[in-house]
Amino acid sequence: MFGIVRPCSHRLGEGLKAQWMAHLCGLCLALRGDHGQFARVVTNYDGLLISVLTEAQAERTRGWRRTAGPCPLRGMRTASVARGEGARLAAAVSLVLASAKVRDHMTDGDGLLARRPVALAARRIAASWDKAGARTGSDVGFDTAVLVDAVDRQVGIEALAGPGTPLPTVTEPTETATAAAFAHTAILAGRPENAEPLAEAGRLFGRLAHLLDAVEDRETDAASGAWNPLAATGTSLAEARRLADDALHGIRLALREVEFTDGKLAHLLLAHELGRSVDRAFGTAGCGHAPEGSFGPPQSPHDPRNPYVGGGNPFGGGPSFQPPGPGKRGFWAGCAAAIGLCCTCKVCCADEFEGPWSRKKREGCLSGCDCECGCCEACECLECCSCCDCGL
Numbered sequence: 001m002f003g004i005v006r007p008c009s010h011r012l013g014e015g016l017k018a019q020w021m022a023h024l025c026g027l028c029l030a031l032r033g034d035h036g037q038f039a040r041v042v043t044n045y046d047g048l049l050i051s052v053l054t055e056a057q058a059e060r061t062r063g064w065r066r067t068a069g070p071c072p073l074r075g076m077r078t079a080s081v082a083r084g085e086g087a088r089l090a091a092a093v094s095l096v097l098a099s100a101k102v103r104d105h106m107t108d109g110d111g112l113l114a115r116r117p118v119a120l121a122a123r124r125i126a127a128s129w130d131k132a133g134a135r136t137g138s139d140v141g142f143d144t145a146v147l148v149d150a151v152d153r154q155v156g157i158e159a160l161a162g163p164g165t166p167l168p169t170v171t172e173p174t175e176t177a178t179a180a181a182f183a184h185t186a187i188l189a190g191r192p193e194n195a196e197p198l199a200e201a202g203r204l205f206g207r208l209a210h211l212l213d214a215v216e217d218r219e220t221d222a223a224s225g226a227w228n229p230l231a232a233t234g235t236s237l238a239e240a241r242r243l244a245d246d247a248l249h250g251i252r253l254a255l256r257e258v259e260f261t262d263g264k265l266a267h268l269l270l271a272h273e274l275g276r277s278v279d280r281a282f283g284t285a286g287c288g289h290a291p292e293g294s295f296g297p298p299q300s301p302h303d304p305r306n307p308y309v310g311g312g313n314p315f316g317g318g319p320s321f322q323p324p325g326p327g328k329r330g331f332w333a334g335c336a337a338a339i340g341l342c343c344t345c346k347v348c349c350a351d352e353f354e355g356p357w358s359r360k361k362r363e364g365c366l367s368g369c370d371c372e373c374g375c376c377e378a379c380e381c382l383e384c385c386s387c388c389d390c391g392l
Contacts, residue, residue, distance in 0.1 A: 003045030004212050004277045005269050006362065012268070018080075019265050022065065023048040023055070023090075026082030029068055030091040035132045039091075041338050042098035042129070046209065047090045049269060050181055053198065054086025056266040057189035057259070085140045085188045093181045095133035096144050099126040100151040105331050105357075122331050142184045150177040158227060163234040167243060170229045171210040178206030197257035201270065204247040204254070208274065211244055212281040216360065220328065237282070244278045329357050 009017050027048045031039040055064065066083045070076040103126050106119050130148065137144040150173035161170050168175075182202025186194035214229040215237070221228035230240060252271050260266065329337060334357035341353060355362050 003047070004209055004281075005045050005049065005273050006277070007269060007273045011272070016265050016268060020048075020052075020269075022080055022082045023051040023087070023265075025068060025071070025079055026087040027051055027090045027094065029081060030083075030087040031094065034088065034091060034136050035095065039095065039129070039132065041335060042094045044094055044098075047094035047097075049205075049266075050090035050093055050185055051082050051086040052266050052269065053182060053185040054084075054089065054188050055082060056263045057186060057191045057194055057261060058086075059190070059261055086185065088136050089140045089142055089181070089184060089188060092133045092137035092140070092142060092144055093147065095129045095136070096147040096151075097177075099129040099133070100147075100154075101357075102126040102129075102331055103151070105328075118330075118332060140184075140188060142181070146180045147177045150174065158229075158232070161229070161232050163232075165233045167211070167229060167233055167235050167240070168207065170233060171207045174210040175203040175206040178209070179203040191259060194258045197254045201251045201254035201258075204250045205270070205274075208244060208247045208251075208278070211240060211247070212277060215240055215244075215281045217358075224328075241278075241282055244282070248275055248278055328359060331357075 007020060012020055024043070024045075028040050028043045031043060058064070064082070064084055065080045068079050068081045070078055102122050106122055106126075130144075133147075134144045154173040157170055157173065179199040179202040182205070183195040183199035186192055186198050210229070217226075218228055218230055220226075222231065229235070230237075251274065255263075255267065255270060328334075337354075337356035341356060353362055354360070
């Protein structure tokens with residue numbers, strides 16, 4: 001389950017946690033229903049945002065939930081899960097983007113994919129996911145060609161990028177793909193007037209997703225020699241943080257222009273949890289604005305703003321430098337790890353588990369935490385948002 005928006009159950013509260021799980025299970029079951037059991041491995045946290053946005057705009061009707069049978073991921077309990085066109089659109093997008101991820105691993109020659117027989121099998125799986133995503137996308141009126149085109153253009157853009165290339169030039173294909181997916185939720189929900197602001201929110205979300213992935217992978221990419229947008233363009237962490245903060249602000253502004261039927265969960269995920277994702281990626285506890293007006297992480301190990309003083313500084317070398325963690329798993333090894341995580345319920349119930357492909361530390365989606373939940377995160381009304389710093 002990959003993705004940058006990973007909310008804490010404490011901050012969601014019982015009501016919103018139930019909604020979030022309904023969309024997560026709905027995406028998983030939509031993949032299984034249309035494309036078989038194996039397709040469930042592409043279930044991801046960011047993909048369910050498509051389902052959340054669709055439902056948030058739509059008028060409530062019968063049939064927008066159904067009761068699903070027992071599942072190991074829910075401790076063999078039944079549950080009310082999301083159904084309908086929003087979940088199917090999320091499934092189509094997830095399949096196509098997972099296919100792109102497989103091809104990216106093939107290009108990099110990660111793990112077993114460096115072997116020709118394995119690469120050929122992975123290529124067939126990626127092609128089948130492309131076709132499956134296209135079929136489901138067509139069923140809900142969405143042309144996945146825009147996603148495939150974005151993936152194809154990404155390769156050429158990365159090949160031409162070099163020092164001085166603006167980072168938004170590199171992230172443009174991702175921005176275009178997510179803008180199209182977000183905008184189509186307005187069409188499915190019967191709210192075409194929302195398409196433009198949602199396209200803007202999607203464009204900036206795509207930029208942020210690409211950027212945070214680059215920040216989190218910076219050290220492992222350097223160790224393995226893999227291509228990384230920050231290293232290739234010579235973009236500093238301070239500039240990356242500025243772009244991330246600007247994108248987050250733009251998403252919040254765009255959401256103000258969207259007419260929701262019930263936008264509580266969408267608001268919390270995109271206005272609050274996305275900000276925490278930025279902080280998590282950069283290893284900070286707040287925005288990039290320093291008291292003196294500077295942006296970004298500490299510029300030296302002795303900077304008083306450095307949260308790693310005395311504990312190892314990942315932004316520089318020296319005696320406190322921590323070696324990079326284990327490398328990413330190859331496609332098949334990651335699949336095996338993902339199946340193991342699902343069968344042992346760690347994805348849902350563990351406090352922390354290792355991402356099957358990235359090997360990054362992830363929180364179980366039902367795990368607790370020791371966070372302090374403010375009024376805007378823990379309640380369900382979200383009408384008190386003037387007390388938080390998002391300005392909404």
